[in-house]
Amino acid sequence: MRVIVTGARGQLGTDVVRLLDMQGEIVYAADLADMDITNAQSVESFFHAHPADAVIHCAAYTAVDKAESEPELCRLVNETGTQHIARAAEAAGAKLVYISTDYVYPGEGTQPQSEDTTPAPRNVYGRTKYAGELAVQQCSRLFILRTSWVFGLHGNNFPYKMLSLAKTHDSLCVVNDQVGSPTFTEDLASLICRMIRTESYGTYNVSNEGFCSWYDFAETIFHKANLNITLKPVSSEAFAAAADRPRNSRMSKDALCKAGFERLPRWQDALDRFLSRALMKES
Ligand SMILES: NC(=O)c1ccc[n+]([C@@H]2O[C@H](COP(=O)([O-])OP(=O)(O)OC[C@H]3O[C@@H](n4cnc5c(N)ncnc54)[C@H](OP(=O)(O)O)[C@@H]3O)[C@@H](O)[C@H]2O)c1
Numbered sequence: 001m002r003v004i005v006t007g008a009r010g011q012l013g014t015d016v017v018r019l020l021d022m023q024g025e026i027v028y029a030a031d032l033a034d035m036d037i038t039n040a041q042s043v044e045s046f047f048h049a050h051p052a053d054a055v056i057h058c059a060a061y062t063a064v065d066k067a068e069s070e071p072e073l074c075r076l077v078n079e080t081g082t083q084h085i086a087r088a089a090e091a092a093g094a095k096l097v098y099i100s101t102d103y104v105y106p107g108e109g110t111q112p113q114s115e116d117t118t119p120a121p122r123n124v125y126g127r128t129k130y131a132g133e134l135a136v137q138q139c140s141r142l143f144i145l146r147t148s149w150v151f152g153l154h155g156n157n158f159p160y161k162m163l164s165l166a167k168t169h170d171s172l173c174v175v176n177d178q179v180g181s182p183t184f185t186e187d188l189a190s191l192i193c194r195m196i197r198t199e200s201y202g203t204y205n206v207s208n209e210g211f212c213s214w215y216d217f218a219e220t221i222f223h224k225a226n227l228n229i230t231l232k233p234v235s236s237e238a239f240a241a242a243a244d245r246p247r248n249s250r251m252s253k254d255a256l257c258k259a260g261f262e263r264l265p266r267w268q269d270a271l272d273r274f275l276s277r278a279l280m281k282e283s
Pocket residue numbers: 006007008009010011012013031032035036037038057058059060061062077081099100101102129147148149150151155156
């Protein structure tokens with residue numbers, strides 16, 4: 001199989017490229033320097049030079065708080081850039097995987113949200129990612145994966161931030177009223193690589209199993225890493241991040257199961273695998 005991976009040097013893209021390589025697929029890894037997705041000509045040329053059977057679209061503007069002050073750039077990458085990718089993938093007759101987010105959901109209540117929940121994003125990033133979902137609807141072989149709280153060995157993410165803050169702080173305030181599910185890039189990449197070999201097209205919620213707050217996540221990171229940090233729970237209002245975030249990021253995985261895909265492992269198990277390598281890299 002010949003596969004184009006956008007955002008190939010991002011935290012998810014890196015693991016997708018590596019896994020496809022290991023599985024013996026022909027991988028066309030593209031990051032900003034190879035193909036600027038905001039430039040239609042650049043996308044057209046890359047697709048022309050690299051005929052593909054599948055496209056895994058991991059490139060995105062992902063700075064959720066910064067997006068509030070640069071909405072045009074965020075929209076250009078996440079909506080216009082995705083339009084270009086969708087058009088090129090369809091013209092090539094390729095399957096397309098679009099990586100979306102739990103931030104498309106309204107995030108009210110406490111029940112897990114299903115793929116049928118009407119999207120109502122609360123921030124600029126979420127709105128542009130949902131606009132990206134609408135842009136890919138023109139594609140006939142389409143997988144939309146809504147994922148959440150992504151962490152991997154190659155990128156900026158919450159566990160790395162906690163480990164880094166632990167070097168200079170004895171105590172930390174962490175938000176405890178946003179509840180969702182962490183997602184390890186290696187587990188997500190493995191599901192994506194299984195999916196592209198099927199024709200089970202559709203929209204799926206995908207994350208590691210189990211729910212926690214950011215506070216619970218931080219507590220578990222420090223416990224597993226044997227770090228003695230005093231944690232103080234704070235509300236989203238008190239934390240005052242630039243972007244509003246849903247309090248309820250719980251997602252149901254019924255669609256995934258119905259389509260015959262295995263659920264991802266529990267988030268604590270994923271965190272163990274992440275930490276064993278992240279801490280080894282540090283030492
Ligand atoms: N991170 C999360 O918590 C999270 C949660 C839910 C969903 N997602 C979604 O999951 C996907 C992967 O996220 P991630 O965490 O792996 O993101 P990431 O690490 O920020 O990687 C995004 C990649 O996109 C590239 N990119 C940005 N603008 C581009 C452009 N104009 N043309 C080509 N490439 C461009 C970036 O390159 P540069 O580094 O050179 O800018 C980077 O390599 C994204 O679709 C994201 O929206 C992420």
